[in-house]
Amino acid sequence: MIVKKIIRNSLIVLAALLVITLLGLTLWSATGTYPARDVALAALESSEGVTVTQEDWITFTPDQQAEVGVVFYPGGLVEPAAYAPVLKKIAGENALVVITPMPLNLAILKTGAANAVIDAYPEITTWILAGHSLGGASAGIYVENNPGKVDALVLWDSFPPDSADLSDNELAVLSIYGTTDGFPNTDNFDDKRRLLPSTTEFVAIEGASHAQFGDYGPQKGDVVPSLSLGDQHEKVIELMLAFIQKLN
Numbered sequence: 001m002i003v004k005k006i007i008r009n010s011l012i013v014l015a016a017l018l019v020i021t022l023l024g025l026t027l028w029s030a031t032g033t034y035p036a037r038d039v040a041l042a043a044l045e046s047s048e049g050v051t052v053t054q055e056d057w058i059t060f061t062p063d064q065q066a067e068v069g070v071v072f073y074p075g076g077l078v079e080p081a082a083y084a085p086v087l088k089k090i091a092g093e094n095a096l097v098v099i100t101p102m103p104l105n106l107a108i109l110k111t112g113a114a115n116a117v118i119d120a121y122p123e124i125t126t127w128i129l130a131g132h133s134l135g136g137a138s139a140g141i142y143v144e145n146n147p148g149k150v151d152a153l154v155l156w157d158s159f160p161p162d163s164a165d166l167s168d169n170e171l172a173v174l175s176i177y178g179t180t181d182g183f184p185n186t187d188n189f190d191d192k193r194r195l196l197p198s199t200t201e202f203v204a205i206e207g208a209s210h211a212q213f214g215d216y217g218p219q220k221g222d223v224v225p226s227l228s229l230g231d232q233h234e235k236v237i238e239l240m241l242a243f244i245q246k247l248n
Helices: 002-032 038-042 080-091 113-122 134-145 189-197 229-247
Strands: 049-056 058-062 068-073 096-099 126-132 151-156 172-180 201-206
Touching: 038 080, 058 080, 068 080, 068 113, 068 134, 068 229, 080 096, 080 229, 096 151, 126 134, 126 229, 134 151, 134 229, 151 229, 172 229, 201 229
Parallel strands: 068 096, 068 126, 126 151, 151 172, 172 201
Antiparallel strands: 049 058, 058 096
């Protein structure tokens, strides 16, 4: 009886600690998440050529039937809508684009999110998985764990973790990153190039900041950009569209 009582009490304590931890994580995510700002919020409105819906995902659907689809994983603790300005413009060039919100705004907690999107749109013949920062790292994990599911990977100021070595993978990869005076803004960026295929297209945007890949305001530890928000977005859009064109 004593042993059973000890086990029961231990389970109660563990359950209580789990609840406290989950509540703490939820509060941390809610208070620590960078919210989408005005430019991003405006891009959530449907317009000529693109219909925007917000249900399970944020979906940008072009008026014409698309053959290319882009699934996007947001950066860590960034409101998914923050990436709407760039992604809506890509959809406007006849690509289905879907942003997948993540648990606690942390893509690492649901690296397989792309599967549901891919399954929902069987008419799409070419899939690109893209992500910013932690979202890009999580996208790399997806590619490692789901060979053949996507045709291309795009990283915004990001690289895969060591556990997702894609160097022997044959998919097309585009890595867009910010630099200051020619040096990558992301720590250890050059050391991580080895984790991507030798055919990876690395493109630097001089003067870009980490946060301006979306629209969620200044980010702690980020560089001060010499590009405007609009100029950085236009450069990312141009690079993304050129990459998509190569895949067709």
